[in-house]
Amino acid sequence: MTSVLYDVPGPKARRVSLIGSVIGTVLILGLAAWIVMTLAQQGIFEGRRWEIFIRADVWRLLGNGIIATLSAAAIAAVIAFPLGLLLCLLRISLVDWIRIPTRVVLEFLRGMPVVLMMLFVLLVFGTNSFIAVVAGLVLYNAAIFAEIIRAGIQSLPKGQREAGLAIGLTSFQSRLLIELPQAIRRMMPSLVAQLVVLLKDTSLGYIVAYGELLRAVQVMADFLGNAFLFPVFFVAAGIYIAINICVSRLAVWIERRGSKKAAGGVAKAVPAEAPTAK
Amino acid sequence: MKSLITRRKSLLVAAGAAVALTLSACGGGGTTTPPVASASFAAGTTMEKLNKAGTIKIGTKYDQPLFGQVGLDGKPVGFDVEIGKLIAAKLGIPADKIEWSETVSANREPFIEQGKVDIVIATYTINDKRKQVVSFAGPYYEAGQALMVNKDNTTITKPEDVKGKKVCSVTGSTPAGTIVDKYGAVLVPAATYSACLEPLRNKQVEAVTTDNVILAGFVDKEPDAFKLASDQTFTKEPYGIGLKKDDTTFRNWINDQLEAFAKDGSYKKAWEDTAGSVIKTAPELPAVDRY
Amino acid sequence: MEVIIENLPLYWDGLLRTLFLSAVSGIIALILGTLLAAARVSPVAALRGFSTVYVEVLRNTPLTIAFFFAAIVLPRLGVRFEQFEVAAIIALSAYTAAFVAEAVRSGVNSVPLGQAEAARSIGMKFGQVLTLIILPQALRTVIPPLINILIALVKNSSVAGAFFVLELFGYGRQMANANGDQVMAVLLGVAFFYLLLTVPLGILASTVERKVAIAR
Numbered sequence: 001m002t003s004v005l006y007d008v009p010g011p012k013a014r015r016v017s018l019i020g021s022v023i024g025t026v027l028i029l030g031l032a033a034w035i036v037m038t039l040a041q042q043g044i045f046e047g048r049r050w051e052i053f054i055r056a057d058v059w060r061l062l063g064n065g066i067i068a069t070l071s072a073a074a075i076a077a078v079i080a081f082p083l084g085l086l087l088c089l090l091r092i093s094l095v096d097w098i099r100i101p102t103r104v105v106l107e108f109l110r111g112m113p114v115v116l117m118m119l120f121v122l123l124v125f126g127t128n129s130f131i132a133v134v135a136g137l138v139l140y141n142a143a144i145f146a147e148i149i150r151a152g153i154q155s156l157p158k159g160q161r162e163a164g165l166a167i168g169l170t171s172f173q174s175r176l177l178i179e180l181p182q183a184i185r186r187m188m189p190s191l192v193a194q195l196v197v198l199l200k201d202t203s204l205g206y207i208v209a210y211g212e213l214l215r216a217v218q219v220m221a222d223f224l225g226n227a228f229l230f231p232v233f234f235v236a237a238g239i240y241i242a243i244n245i246c247v248s249r250l251a252v253w254i255e256r257r258g259s260k261k262a263a264g265g266v267a268k269a270v271p272a273e274a275p276t277a278k
Numbered sequence: 279m280k281s282l283i284t285r286r287k288s289l290l291v292a293a294g295a296a297v298a299l300t301l302s303a304c305g306g307g308g309t310t311t312p313p314v315a316s317a318s319f320a321a322g323t324t325m326e327k328l329n330k331a332g333t334i335k336i337g338t339k340y341d342q343p344l345f346g347q348v349g350l351d352g353k354p355v356g357f358d359v360e361i362g363k364l365i366a367a368k369l370g371i372p373a374d375k376i377e378w379s380e381t382v383s384a385n386r387e388p389f390i391e392q393g394k395v396d397i398v399i400a401t402y403t404i405n406d407k408r409k410q411v412v413s414f415a416g417p418y419y420e421a422g423q424a425l426m427v428n429k430d431n432t433t434i435t436k437p438e439d440v441k442g443k444k445v446c447s448v449t450g451s452t453p454a455g456t457i458v459d460k461y462g463a464v465l466v467p468a469a470t471y472s473a474c475l476e477p478l479r480n481k482q483v484e485a486v487t488t489d490n491v492i493l494a495g496f497v498d499k500e501p502d503a504f505k506l507a508s509d510q511t512f513t514k515e516p517y518g519i520g521l522k523k524d525d526t527t528f529r530n531w532i533n534d535q536l537e538a539f540a541k542d543g544s545y546k547k548a549w550e551d552t553a554g555s556v557i558k559t560a561p562e563l564p565a566v567d568r569y
Numbered sequence: 570m571e572v573i574i575e576n577l578p579l580y581w582d583g584l585l586r587t588l589f590l591s592a593v594s595g596i597i598a599l600i601l602g603t604l605l606a607a608a609r610v611s612p613v614a615a616l617r618g619f620s621t622v623y624v625e626v627l628r629n630t631p632l633t634i635a636f637f638f639a640a641i642v643l644p645r646l647g648v649r650f651e652q653f654e655v656a657a658i659i660a661l662s663a664y665t666a667a668f669v670a671e672a673v674r675s676g677v678n679s680v681p682l683g684q685a686e687a688a689r690s691i692g693m694k695f696g697q698v699l700t701l702i703i704l705p706q707a708l709r710t711v712i713p714p715l716i717n718i719l720i721a722l723v724k725n726s727s728v729a730g731a732f733f734v735l736e737l738f739g740y741g742r743q744m745a746n747a748n749g750d751q752v753m754a755v756l757l758g759v760a761f762f763y764l765l766l767t768v769p770l771g772i773l774a775s776t777v778e779r780k781v782a783i784a785r
Contacts, residue, residue, distance in 0.1 A: 004685045006612045006695035013612070021615030022732065028619065044575075057350040064352070111767030112722040112760055113738060120760075123385055123752055126392040132633050193671075196629065203631040206469075209340065211352075211378040214633055218470070219348050222341050227473045230642075236632045244629030262362045385747035410752040450743030451731065466653060468737055469731035477733065480644040482653070 044230045052228055053235065058220065065216030066239065072130065072212065073199040076137035080198070081191075083138065084145025088114040091150055093170060098192035115204045122208045133202060137258050148190045152183030163204070192251035196244050203240075213239065312367040312409035312544065324528040324533045325354075328396060336362045337381035337395035341470055343495035345399075345401050354378050357401040360548035361418055361519075361539075365397070368535050384433040390442045390520050398520035401489070403452055404567070413525060414419045414518030415532035418545075420564045422511025423453045426497060428478060429505050434485055437461045446474035446483040453488045456513055463487075472496075479503060488555075489515065491553055498556045516564060533566040572751045575742050583624040584762050585736035590726040590736060591766070592653065594661035595719050596678040597709045601662060602669025609674050609697055619672065627667035632728050640732045652731035657726070667720050676707035683729055716774035720767045737762055 016051070035202060039045065052058050090102040118136030121127055125221040156179055164174030184191070211219075217236040219230045319326035328334050338358050339346035345375045346358040363373045364531050372538045381400050382391055388396045390412045401421070425445075427434050441462040447454035449467040466483050468474045472516060474486040475496060486493065497504050521528055539545040540563035549560040573580070608620040627635070639660035640653060641752040650656060680703050730739030741759035745752045 004682050004689075005610055005698050007689060009612055015611045017615075020613055024615040024619065035646060039642075044645075050768060055350075061350050063354070102697070107768055107771050108764065110720065110771055111724075111764045113727045113763055114765070115727055116741075116756060116760055117739065120753075120756055123388045126388065126394055129380075200629075200631040203633050204728075206633075207382070208385075209382045214631065219340065220350065222343070222470065223347060223349055224471050226472060227500075228497075231474070233634070237630060237637075240631055240634065241626060241629045245625065248625070248629060278636055322650075385752075386692035389754060390684070402785075408749050449735065449739050454743075456748075465735070466733045467730070467735045467743075468733055473731075476641045476644070477653075480649070480680075481650065482644060 013089060013239075024089055037229070047109075049227055051207060052224060059246050061216050061220055061258065062213070062235070062239070065211060065213035066243075068130075068210065068216075069199070069202045069212040071203045072133050072137065072205065072210065073195075075197055076134045076141065077198055077200075080138045080141040081136070081145055083142035084149065084189070087142055087146035088149040088153070089172075089180075094154065106143045106146060109139050110147070112140070113208045114140045114201050116203060118208050122219050129205065129208040131209045132208045133205040135214075136204075137201055140201075141194065144194055145191065149180070149183050150221055151190075152187035153179050155186065156182055188252050189255040192247065192254060196247050196251075199244060199247065200240070279449055288325045310493050312364050312373070314367050314370055314372050322485075323531075324396070324525055325369060325531055332371060332381045333375045334366050334369060334371050334376045334397070335395045335456045335546060336366070336377060337345055337386065337400055338362065338400040339377050340493065341399050341472075343472075344491055346389055346399070348380070354380075355552065357419070357549060357552040358401065358517075359553055362399050364374075364539055364544055364548060365519075365535055368538075371497060374418045385522060393522070396521070400520075401517055402520050403515045404518035408520075409569075411523060412520045413523050413529050414520055414567070415529045415535060416518040416566055417516030417564045418519065418536050419561060421489040421491055421517060423456060423487060423513040423515070424493055424511050425489060425507035426478070426493040426504050427484065427507050428481065429503055431484070431505075431507075436510070438510055439507075440487075442554075443485070444483040445487050446477055448474075448553045451488065452515060453513075455495045457487045459507055468536040475500075475504075484498070491557060494556050518569070530568065536563060536566055539563070570754055572744070572748050572754050576740075576755075576758070579740045579744060580737070580758060581760055583735070583740035583759075584765070586654075586734070586736040587723065587726050587738075587763075590657055590729060590734070590767065591663060591719070591723045594658050594665060595722055597658065597662035598665035598669050598718075599715070600763055601666035603673055603704070605666060606673035606677065607669035607704075609670065610677055610699070618635075624667045624670050625673070627664055628663070628671065628689070632660070632664055632725055632730070636732045637666045638681075639663070657729040657732060657734045660732075661722060661726060661729070664725070665718060668718045668721070670716065672711045672718060673704075673707060676711035677703055678752055679710050680706045712781065713778040715775045715778065716770055720770045723766050723770070724763065 036045075043049070063152070087102060090098050091106060093102070094100045110149050114136050117139050118132045121135040122129065122132035153175075160178055160182065161174055164178040165171065170175065202210075202212050205212045206215045209215070213236060217232045225233075238249060281547055284335075316496075319329055335552040338354055340354055340357075342356065342358070342487075346354050347356050348354045359378075362376060362378075366373065381388075381398055386400060386402060387396050387408065390398055398412075399418075402414075404417060408414070423437075425434060425437065425440065428557070435459055437457065438461060441456065443482050444448045444466050444523060445457050445463040446466040446468055447457060448469065448471055454465055454467065463485075464527040466474075466477065468477075471486070471488050473491055474483065477483045478486050485507065486496075490506070493506055497506060519532055521532070534543050536545070539548070554560060605620045605623060608616040609624070611617060638772070640656035641657065642658070644650075652723055684702055684706065685698055688698045693701070726736055727738035729736050730742065735743075737759060743756060744755045744758075
């Protein structure tokens with residue numbers, strides 16, 4: 001990928017690099033082993049603490065948590081994306097009284113912690129916790145999606161818009177038909193990365209007592225007793241990482257597919273990853 | 279996570295009988311179904327409305343051991359929950375027709391005001407500020423603040439001993455306020471009381487403070503690690519039942535029922551089925567406050 | 570409204586704590602993240618591997634879980650700290666570094682290949698190519714996304730409120746609990762103070778973005 005940064009290593013450099021790699025790997029494995037042993041000494045890996053995972057009700061609760069997490073994330077994503085598109089179009093409108101207020105709204109949404117928006121929706125609109133979580137996620141992520149797509153549109157060559165206008169499209173038609181589709185494709189990796197963020201942010205639903213995965217884990221640790229804190233948290237961390245890595249892989253796959261089609265020459269045309277965040 | 283509330287004391291806790299830590303020992307799992315009364319109420323009262331609807335929405339805590347804690351099956355159990363069932367039964371509503379919802383730190387008053395719940399039974403301390411927006415029946419229980427320390431700790435035996443020391447409690451809870459304002463402790467704020475256990479075990483804090491009953495639950499589960507600093511409590515926190523402000527008829531009616539529960543023994547039974555697994559002596563119903 | 574004015578000292582204290590956590594974690598994350606990005610493009614396979622795994626794992630872990638490890642698992646390993654701010658800073662900077670690394674890496678990728686080729690053709694080694702030629706150019710393009718990461722960091726520091734550190738959001742919950750009758754005003758106050766930190770950063774980001782766009 002960026003091997004252009006250094007010469008192909010010669011035999012000596014390769015040897016040094018190999019030795020360094022071996023030492024580094026040994027060090028890391030050693031550290032991992034030490035961590036596992038230290039925790040084991042404190043009885044964290046005792047069978048009795050892990051036996052709970054053969055219980056059906058434990059898995060049912062975890063399963064419900066996973067479903068709650070995924071469904072809040074999916075619904076929020078499905079609403080946030082079109083809303084983000086709309087906000088993006090308003091944000092780049094040529095009309096001042098549309099563009100400027102939109103910009104203010106976007107800055108506001110971007111600057112608020114998601115937890116705060118969830119809590120606010122819950123208390124002020126008296127919704128249930130599911131709606132509060134989804135609303136909080138939608139508001140924040142729509143703003144981020146809008147910014148990502150806008151960055152994509154700005155990264156397009158000027159000629160695209162000019163050509164659109166030249167064949168008689170209105171400004172709006174050119175945005176919609178010419179620029180947006182290209183921008184979305186170009187920004188796919190960032191958009192998917194933001195999806196991962198959205199998925200992780202469902203865990204903030206604890207603030208409104210939404211029964212997502214992390215909350216399920218907490219309820220479980222509280223109910224079963226603190227001895228089970230570590231096992232349930234390790235399992236939860238594993239589940240989260242697995243789900244999110246699947247989504248991230250999707251991003252990588254899309255990036256690869258996209259870059260095959262993109263004209264070569266300059267290093268990848270992916271504009272600096274736009275607002276990631278959280 | 280949430281910051282909850284206020285809880286406190288009463289009852290002393292005999293250092294928990296060393297019940298072996300078993301999965302089911304926690305939470306004190308009594309699930310009883312009180313007999314449903316067939317009652318009739320004066321037209322226009324909240325009781326009549328609930329009775330007709332055949333259902334009642336009750337808000338409770340889902341993370342307070344012994345009082346309101348949700349089990350693996352998603353149903354809350356605890357003393358608060360039992361009291362809720364008793365009241366519902368008197369309204370002619372069977373336990374399975376109660377709609378439970380979790381009330382978290384900030385939403386108890388808004389939930390009552392918005393009518394999202396009919397009553398809140400959630401280790402909900404009666405105080406004047408809250409009385410300005412909601413009304414309270416009860417108290418049905420009086421808790422008191424205590425301190426929990428590591429088993430080998432001998433330096434902390436009373437609240438005065440924590441001056442300048444780190445004490446863990448829940449953000450915004452009444453015990454947290456008391457230990458800081460009155461006894462000069464340095465607060466280490468946690469999201470839940472159970473979150474305080476690891477820092478205590480690791481000696482990153484010297485004590486954990488909240489209501490004696492909750493601490494007793496922790497000590498009961500790990501008698502080799504923790505103990506109560508003292509059997510004495512140092513505040514009084516009356517738990518009330520929150521309801522819509524100025525619904526005096528309903529409030530008086532609940533107060534009457536509470537007194538009836540104390541008389542017919544169902545109050546004692548509710549205790550024994552739940553918190554009684556840890557605190558053997560059932561409390562007396564405090565004098566209800568008919569303000 | 571009065572509730573905000575009455576509690577102004579608490580808001581202020583919370584704001585300072587949030588600012589402190591964000592600033593310290595931000596600096597550590599920028600340094601660590603840049604190192605990780607450098608490792609990611611380096612000739613040494615082990616460094617590349619380590620950096621890739623680190624970034625993948627941390628980016629895909631909810632922050633709450635990162636906090637759990639810093640505040641609860643680390644002490645079990647014998648890493649004791651007197652102040653829980655240390656745990657918060659560890660969690661925030663370890664987590665944010667992964668995002669910084671990704672942003673810097675995409676910045677490195679955006680520098681035209683000819684730059685590196687030219688540098689190598691005049692005899693520069695990897696370290697020189699990276700520090701003298703590539704990074705200075707890359708950092709300029711990544712400043713806007715980096716600022717966005719910092720904005721996220723400011724907001725993410727609110728998770729510390731659940732892990733033994735009283736910052737702006739923690740105070741917010743405390744005040745909401747103490748003033749059950751004015752929850753909305755309390756929360757609006759919290760929102761205001763967050764915006765006080767994040768909006769200027771956002772404006773800075775778009776200004777820099779415009780400048781950079783012109784420079785290119």
